[in-house]
Amino acid sequence: MKQSFANEIFMTYAISKAMEGVKIGQTPFGACIVKDGKIISCEHNQVLMKIDITAHAEIMAIREACKVLGDVDLSGCTIYTTCEPCPMCFSACHWARIDKIVYGAEIKDAKKAGFNEIELSAKQMAKFSKKIKVVSCKGLLAKRCIKLFDIWNYNISPITY
Amino acid sequence: MKQSFANEIFMTYAISKAMEGVKIGQTPFGACIVKDGKIISCEHNQVLMKIDITAHAEIMAIREACKVLGDVDLSGCTIYTTCEPCPMCFSACHWARIDKIVYGAEIKDAKKAGFNEIELSAKQMAKFSKKIKVVSCKGLLAKRCIKLFDIWNYNISPITY
Numbered sequence: 001m002k003q004s005f006a007n008e009i010f011m012t013y014a015i016s017k018a019m020e021g022v023k024i025g026q027t028p029f030g031a032c033i034v035k036d037g038k039i040i041s042c043e044h045n046q047v048l049m050k051i052d053i054t055a056h057a058e059i060m061a062i063r064e065a066c067k068v069l070g071d072v073d074l075s076g077c078t079i080y081t082t083c084e085p086c087p088m089c090f091s092a093c094h095w096a097r098i099d100k101i102v103y104g105a106e107i108k109d110a111k112k113a114g115f116n117e118i119e120l121s122a123k124q125m126a127k128f129s130k131k132i133k134v135v136s137c138k139g140l141l142a143k144r145c146i147k148l149f150d151i152w153n154y155n156i157s158p159i160t161y
Numbered sequence: 162m163k164q165s166f167a168n169e170i171f172m173t174y175a176i177s178k179a180m181e182g183v184k185i186g187q188t189p190f191g192a193c194i195v196k197d198g199k200i201i202s203c204e205h206n207q208v209l210m211k212i213d214i215t216a217h218a219e220i221m222a223i224r225e226a227c228k229v230l231g232d233v234d235l236s237g238c239t240i241y242t243t244c245e246p247c248p249m250c251f252s253a254c255h256w257a258r259i260d261k262i263v264y265g266a267e268i269k270d271a272k273k274a275g276f277n278e279i280e281l282s283a284k285q286m287a288k289f290s291k292k293i294k295v296v297s298c299k300g301l302l303a304k305r306c307i308k309l310f311d312i313w314n315y316n317i318s319p320i321t322y
Contacts, residue, residue, distance in 0.1 A: 052224050053233040053257045054215070063213050072214040087286070088256065091249030094279055096214045118255055118289045125248070128279045 001037055007102055010034050010080040011141050015104075017044045018057070018082050018148050024049065027115075028148035031057040031081040033065040033074065033098075040077065041065040057081060058089035062096050074098050082145040083110050084136070087120050094129040102135045104145025113149035162198055168263055171195050171241040172302050176265075178205045179218070179243050179309050185210065188276075189309035192218040192242040194226040194235065194259075201238065202226040218242060219250035223257050235259050243306040244271050245297070248281050255290040263296045265306025274310035 010032050018030030021044030029045040041064035046055040058081050066072050074096040079085075083105040085093065093101055101122060111117045126134045137145070171193050179191030182205030190206040202225035207216040219242050227233050235257040240246075244266040246254065254262055262283060272278045287295045298306070 047233055051227050051231060051233055053227055053235070054220050054224055054253050059215050063215055066212050066214055070212060072208055072212055074214070086252055086256075087248045087289075088252035089249075091247055091252065091279055092215050095247075095249065095277070116256070118252055118286075120286075120289050125279075125281075128248075128281050 006034075006037075006078075007080070007135075007137055007141060010039070010078075011082070011102065011104060011137060011145070013039060013042050014057075014080045014082050015144055015148065017042045019151075021045055021057075022148070022152050028152035029057040029081070029083050031061040031079055033061045033077050033079050035069075035074075035077045040068050054088070056086065056089050058085050059092055062092050062098075066096070072096065078102060082148055083107070084122050086110075087118050087125055090122050090125040090129075090132075093132060094125075098132060100133040100135060102137060104137050104142045105149065106136070109146050109149060113153055167195075167198075167239075168241070168296075168298055168302060171200070171239075172243070172263065172265060172298060172306070174200060174203050175218075175241045175243050176305055176309065178203045180312075182206055182218075183309070183313050189313035190218040190242070190244050191309075192222040192240055194222045194238050194240050196230075196235075196238045201229050215249070217247065217250050219246050220253055223253050223259075227257070233257065239263060243309055244268070245283050247271075248279050248286055251283050251286040251290075251293075254293060259293060261294040261296065263298060265298050265303045266310065267297070270307050270310060274314055 014030040014032040027045045032042040033040045041061045043060035045057045078100040080102045084103040122134045175191040175193040188206045193203040194201045202222045204221035206218045239261040241263045245264040283295045
């Protein structure tokens with residue numbers, strides 16, 4: 001599958017999952033884990049609904065992928081996430097031996113939207129975990145991810161999205 | 162409560178919990194969260210038993226503390242952990258607004274024991290999260306934490322511990 005086509009398809013799933021979360025009062029983050037062109041897991045942030053500060057979208061997607069594959073080793077998987085992973089989520093990808101991280105919005109966008117981010121980018125973190133490839137989306141796909149913050153912050157109706 | 166006395170008491174709980182894990186085939190890490198002198202949660206690493214790569218001792222203790230307190234904000238809490246938290250666990254402490262991290266063994270000890278650590282120390286991480294105080298134990302207490310790796314790696318009987 002061509003990379004730009006895969007990005008478009010799987011990031012759209014992640015965005016759609018983030019929107020599901022927003023509609024039930026969760027923060028606007030979604031992540032989707034893919035292996036051999038198939039979606040293994042797709043989750044939104046569940047911190048508020050589960051009262052679990054660790055329940056970021058990427059963490060939930062990794063937990064679910066481990067369960068689905070029956071393995072803590074997610075080698076061969078790519079994670080598509082609407083926002084650049086924070087160091088917690090990046091490190092979870094490292095432990096899971098995920099091959100590649102593809103993200104939309106950046107940590108600075110999340111910070112601007114009010115999230116208490118540690119300002120350590122995924123690309124900085126990647127210097128300490130040499131095997132993970134980190135890819136940022138550009139253009140329209142990134143803009144759609146950034147727009148999730150506006151929808152969440154300004155309570156724009158999902159219907160207009 | 163005097164800090165050195167608190168370290169001794171609560172780290173002993175964390176070590177004992179790590180040993181519980183070792184006895185059932187888990188990796189040798191334990192963590193204990195304390196607020197106002199009371200233990201809120203105490204967990205060992207559960208990665209293998211839960212088939213969940215994110216189930217580090219600190220993450221499990223944070224999840225449980227959120228559940229016990231009914232809040233994702235763990236301000237006022239201290240986490241005692243047998244090993245210096247990896248960046249995933251450090252960042253979870255940041256998100257949870259934990260006041261202080263007290264640790265025994267160091268990341269380099271875990272790496273030496275065979276764990277696939279990202280070599281970013283808790284003190285390096287703390288530069289990006291200015292509110293968390295990071296304290297490393299020295300002397301006998303640190304040695305007892307490091308010994309957990311020997312017990313796990315060389316299958317030394319817990320009775321001799």
